[in-house]
Amino acid sequence: MTGDQNRHRAPxxxxxxxxxxxxxxxxxxxxxxxxxxxxxxxxITLFAGFGWxxxxxxRLTEVSQPAVSKQVAKYRSADPAPPMDLSLDQPDTPWLExxxxxxxxxxxxxxxxxxxxxxxxxxxxxxKRFTPRSVDxxxxxxxxxxxxxxxxxPAGYRAAYDEISRGLDSPAxxxxxxxxxxRRTLAQQIQRDRxxxxx
Numbered sequence: 001m002t003g004d005q006n007r008h009r010a011p012x013x014x015x016x017x018x019x020x021x022x023x024x025x026x027x028x029x030x031x032x033x034x035x036x037x038x039x040x041x042x043x044i045t046l047f048a049g050f051g052w053x054x055x056x057x058x059r060l061t062e063v064s065q066p067a068v069s070k071q072v073a074k075y076r077s078a079d080p081a082p083p084m085d086l087s088l089d090q091p092d093t094p095w096l097e098x099x100x101x102x103x104x105x106x107x108x109x110x111x112x113x114x115x116x117x118x119x120x121x122x123x124x125x126x127x128k129r130f131t132p133r134s135v136d137x138x139x140x141x142x143x144x145x146x147x148x149x150x151x152x153x154p155a156g157y158r159a160a161y162d163e164i165s166r167g168l169d170s171p172a173x174x175x176x177x178x179x180x181x182x183r184r185t186l187a188q189q190i191q192r193d194r195x196x197x198x199x
Contacts, residue, residue: 032126098187
């Protein structure tokens, strides 16, 4: 067979398994991007409900003012949601998962290395979702970090974990206002602020 014939041969077909492996990472990134855009839209609605100006929301979310205006108009045309409760002590599963996430992030930033660090990074990049299995895994990792580094971590970390863990073992049947993703995100930040002593 000549060189020209070699060059023009059809390549071997990819198997479905090869294509699946090749696209898996790309699909994760795309899904994470879509989820983050939805979450940002919900946060814009939440901020509008707090009475914040559209300019302020646009600056904080790094979204154009017309895009914020469009989202706020959509929010105003729907039935207004009840005001969001921002107290840390709420017993529903998404809120408790957000608190666990915030605690794990604090531990990951305090310890080097922390057992929960890889899981926290996967959540931050959208590679891990909050499922019963992944939450159980994160609980085990946080528990191990707290046990192995008791002397290095503030006592408040253990107290927060015990409270979160009790709540996850018997969560409330009803969920507060807001979607699960918004509730997790708010609880994660409020928990971090509380552990950091800024709230």
